[in-house]
Structures are given as C-alpha cells and as structure tokens.
Amino acid sequence: METPLASTPATAPIGSPDTTPVPPSPGTAATVLRVGPLMPQLEKELIAEFDAPLISAVADELTPERERELTQVRVVVTGGRFGVSAALMDRLPALEAIVNFGVGYDTTDTAAARERGIALSNTPDVLNDCVADTALSLLLDVYRGISASDRYVRAGSWTSGNFPLTTRFTGTRVGIVGLGRIGSAIAQRLQGFDCRISYHNRREIPGSPFPYVDSLVELARRSDALVVAAAGGADSQKLISAEVLEALGPDGVLVNISRGSVVDEDALVAALTTGTIRGAGLDVFADEPNVPEELLDLDNVVLLPHLGSGTVETRADMRQLVLDNLASWLENGTLLTPVRL
Numbered sequence: 638m639e640t641p642l643a644s645t646p647a648t649a650p651i652g653s654p655d656t657t658p659v660p661p662s663p664g665t666a667a668t669v670l671r672v673g674p675l676m677p678q679l680e681k682e683l684i685a686e687f688d689a690p691l692i693s694a695v696a697d698e699l700t701p702e703r704e705r706e707l708t709q710v711r712v713v714v715t716g717g718r719f720g721v722s723a724a725l726m727d728r729l730p731a732l733e734a735i736v737n738f739g740v741g742y743d744t745t746d747t748a749a750a751r752e753r754g755i756a757l758s759n760t761p762d763v764l765n766d767c768v769a770d771t772a773l774s775l776l777l778d779v780y781r782g783i784s785a786s787d788r789y790v791r792a793g794s795w796t797s798g799n800f801p802l803t804t805r806f807t808g809t810r811v812g813i814v815g816l817g818r819i820g821s822a823i824a825q826r827l828q829g830f831d832c833r834i835s836y837h838n839r840r841e842i843p844g845s846p847f848p849y850v851d852s853l854v855e856l857a858r859r860s861d862a863l864v865v866a867a868a869g870g871a872d873s874q875k876l877i878s879a880e881v882l883e884a885l886g887p888d889g890v891l892v893n894i895s896r897g898s899v900v901d902e903d904a905l906v907a908a909l910t911t912g913t914i915r916g917a918g919l920d921v922f923a924d925e926p927n928v929p930e931e932l933l934d935l936d937n938v939v940l941l942p943h944l945g946s947g948t949v950e951t952r953a954d955m956r957q958l959v960l961d962n963l964a965s966w967l968e969n970g971t972l973l974t975p976v977r978l
C-alpha cells in the first residue's frame with residue numbers, strides 16, 4: 638500500500654495549528670496548483686491535502702475566478718511533459734517553487750524561473766535503474782530483433798521459414814551521449830555484456846573509468862551503437878544530427894531514452910529509411926505522443942511510448958519524492974532535490 642501524503646513524516650505537520658509555517662498557510666485552496674494531468678494517485682493526494690486545482694500547461698482560457706485563484710499559488714506541481722512556461726509564471730505572481738515529477742524539466746522555462754527567484758525540484762536517481770533497463774532492452778531488441786520476430790511469429794510467418802539471423806550484441810562498442818546518473822547506470826549494465834564503452838559529455842568526467850571522446854561525431858564513428866542519455870533542453874537540441882548519424886554508419890544503432898528533442902528526428906527518419914544507420918530503439922519522440930508516420934512500418938526500429946521510468950515501483954518513488962519536496966518547501970522553504978538554476 639502506498640503511503641498517503643498526510644501520513645509521511647515530512648508532511649504530517651502541514652496545516653496543523655501549532656506548527657504554522659510561512660504565510661499564507663499551506664492547505665489554503667490554490668496554494669498548490671497542478672499543471673498536468675499528473676499520475677492519478679498523485680492527483681488524488683494533492684486534491685485531498687491541498688484542494689489543488691488543475692490547469693493545462695497552456696491554460697489559455699480560464700474563468701476570472703480561476704485567474705484570481707492563480708494569484709495565490711505558491712507551488713506548482715507539474716510533470717516533465719507539461720512544465721511551466723514563462724507565460725504561465727506571469728499569471729502566478731506568488732509562485733515560489735515548481736515541483737517537477739520526472740528528472741527532465743526541459744518543458745519549464747528555467748531562465749524565467751531563475752530571473753524570478755523561483756525554485757525548482759525534479760526526481761533524480763529514483764528512476765535510474767528503470768530507465769537504464771529500458772535502454773538495455775532497446776539495444777537487445779534492435780540487435781536481436783525481439784519485437785520484429787514477435788510480429789513474425791504472430792503473423793504466422795514461422796511456418797513458412799525461419800526468421801533471418803540477427804546480430805550479436807555482446808562485446809559491441811557502445812558510445813554513451815551523456816554520462817550522468819542514468820548514463821552511468823546504463824554503462825554499469827553494459828559492462829555485464831562485455832561492451833567497450835566510451836562517452837561524450839560537455840566536459841570530461843574526472844576519474845571516469847571510460848574513455849572520453851570530445852567530439853560527438855568522432856564518438857559515433859568509433860561506436861557500433863550510440864545511446865542517448867543527455868538531458869533535453871536548448872543546449873542539446875538536435876545534438877544527434879545527420880552528420881552524427883552518417884558517422885555512426887550503416888551497421889550503427891541509435892538508442893534514445895532521454896528526450897526526442899536531442900535527436901534531429903527528420904534526419905533520423907531519413908537515416909533509417911535509406912540505410913545510413915541500421916536500426917534504432919526509441920522511447921522518446923520530438924512531439925509525443927505523435928510518432929513520425931514513416932517509422933511505423935519500419936522493422937529496424939523499436940518504438941516505445943516513453944515508458945522508461947514507467948514501473949509501479951519507480952513511479953511510486955517519483956511520486957513520493959514529489960510529495961516530499963512539496964512538503965519540505967511548505968514547511969521550511971527548502972527542496973530535497975533542487976535543480977541548480
């Protein structure tokens with residue numbers, strides 16, 4: 638049974654008369670705003686505890702009453718898919734903190750938040766394992782044709798002949814783009830497959846056991862598979878370009894578990910359809926939940942509906958971290974897992 642918001646140690650004192658925190662008192666309607674929709678259990682708890690209203694990330698048309706309510710909002714709880722734009726921040730004059738469900742916060746305008754002194758938290762670490770497991774699943778699937786051969790069996794094709802031979806994954810050269818928390822969890826798993834790992838980051842990581850390659854094109858050239866684990870946002874926009882895909886080459890495989898925006902999706906579609914690279918495993922897309930039409934019929938691509946962190950256990954941990962960040966902010970104005978803005 639999941640711990641309800643009200644019984645966690647960090648949240649228990651909220652709203653209790655003898656521990657009155659920073660005014661206006663937490664628990665007042667519209668102190669907390671949901672920008673979502675969010676995970677249903679989290680929604681339930683935010684409604685029960687804070688009577689938190691919900692708006693969409695765009696929130697173009699709101700009733701005057703709702704607009705008035707927004708002027709009292711101190712904390713927004715949102716998810717990586719929605720975030721808080723500068724325009725929405727403008728409608729929230731009392732906003733102090735944004736609590737993001739998910740490690741990625743590229744949908745929130747961090748420059749606007751910084752300027753206004755608005756704090757931001759995310760949910761790092763608790764999802765490393767599941768996202769890394771997803772990256773490995775994609776690699777194995779693309780190399781060994783797991784999804785494609787499943788389709789083959791279901792279509793009754795096995796009775797007319799064997800599925801074509803696939804390619805060995807163990808021992809491949811894997812380039813990790815973004816050796817952060819998730820990238821490191823991926824590297825740890827790849828070692829179990831005797832992969833030769835190297836990585837590209839903005840900067841070399843002192844003491845890393847893996848060779849650093851300071852040019853992404855060069856990393857692609859030296860790798861059989863590239864795994865994208867870099868954070869999304871303006872800095873990483875279309876990092877995986879036509880040139881990088883060209884360097885990866887006709888035997889190369891691309892796996893992306895970070896953000897669709899990190900890959901030039903048009904270039905990727907072209908590379909997959911013309912054989913510039915051999916295959917791809919994608920958990921994320923530029924315009925989710927819309928997936929480029931051209932990819933749907935390709936057998937050399939595995940397409941997942943952004944399920945990297947989507948296990949019962951990890952989502953429960955993410956939800957708890959969101960609630961703990963929220964409680965901490967309302968109690969003492971600090972976040973447990975703040976993002977450095």
Ligand code: 8YV
Nearest residue numbers: 716717718738739740741946
């Ligand atoms: C979630 C994610 O699916 O953490 C992230 O950045 O992309 C995923 O874990 C997403 O954040 C849910 O909104």
